[in-house]
Amino acid sequence: MVDLSKIKSIPERTDEENESHLSESSTTRAFFHHLERFQVKKVDSERMFLKVQLPWNVIIPAENLDAKGLMLQRSIVVRLLDDFAKKRATKDLGYYLAVSTLESIGEGKVRQHTGDVLFPVVFSGITFKIFRGEILDGIVHKVLKHGVLLRCGPIENIYLSCMKMPDYRYVPGENPVFLNEKTSKIEKDVVVRFVVLGTKWLEAEREFQALVSLEGDYLGPVS
Template sequence: MFCEVELVRNVEVTVEKEKRDGVNLQRYIITCLLENLLKEKASKDHGYFLAVTSLKSIGKEEVKNESESQCVSFPITFSCRTFLPLEGEILHGVVRHIFRRGLLLKCGPIKYVFLSARKMPTYHYVGGENPVFSSTQSATIGNDVVVRFSVLGVRWLEKRGCINKEFVMLASLEGNTSLGPISLSDSDEFDL
């Protein structure tokens, strides 16, 4: 689900940078905000940060003394478009890996969507050099195929192995006849 949220973040600038670039300070602060959001990537409450849609305000500077370097902090209020997956939603994903027990899909910024073979009741695994899941209705799910699925579950992982600040999802093709592989011309998904 796409949301529009209002957020407040503090951006720190060294005092030397503030004095030297007074004219371009606002541009520099906004650039720092965007870089910080890119590093932050997502939050449990709001989802993935997609785009800053409006800048509400840059607050008054607060001087911070940290050992030898002096920093100035600016509170920034802004609106941001986010993507937060919810259980029960119908989404599209691209198949990245096929295993005997299911598929691994990518859905926008979400890299880890698992669709278990148990949640694809009309499909069966066909192994080989290029494994696929095939259906009795002549539908085939292979690598790079777009699949419409229902979100069965969503979990936020702060840090686990190589996964850092990510949502992971479980998917299903049960309960709706419109779920399954779709042709690219039917896809309204866009790459986030």
């Protein structure tokens, strides 16, 4: 339970000072400055799913405070989930998928200019990130003359070039496909097992792209 008696007051600020303060205490800045203090580890045997423990700043409107702190805790969790979803992804940890546990809630600080209260929290969550050399499954969502685009989890732009599909040839038509001599097909909505050659982080879009290959044992369409 959150002890409201421990909430401190922050001196009144002008709009410009308040905006500057928010920027300095943003979740992104806190995340990168304190990342080394927290664990990042695998979940089960899947390397692409990471269990992370991170600091976060949650701002709660004054009307969501109550004497017993029960409504406040709920408000903190709801706001944290909302902030987490909007964050989408980071270069270091990949795509944010879920908050699993709220580990701790720090001392609240009142922002007198708005009456809101800022709470530093620490939580555990799950993220998704693929790595070079991993073998994964993806679903074909677009067939092009020189390759196909697949999706794997939240990653939409995974490119498999025809140069990395040994023995496959492109067959044009209303529903284009790649075929090999064993009549194995790579077409839209087919699940394909591939190996990751490399990834690229796009800062503006806050998403990853990946290049993959079928060169290796047991790679290709999954029946």
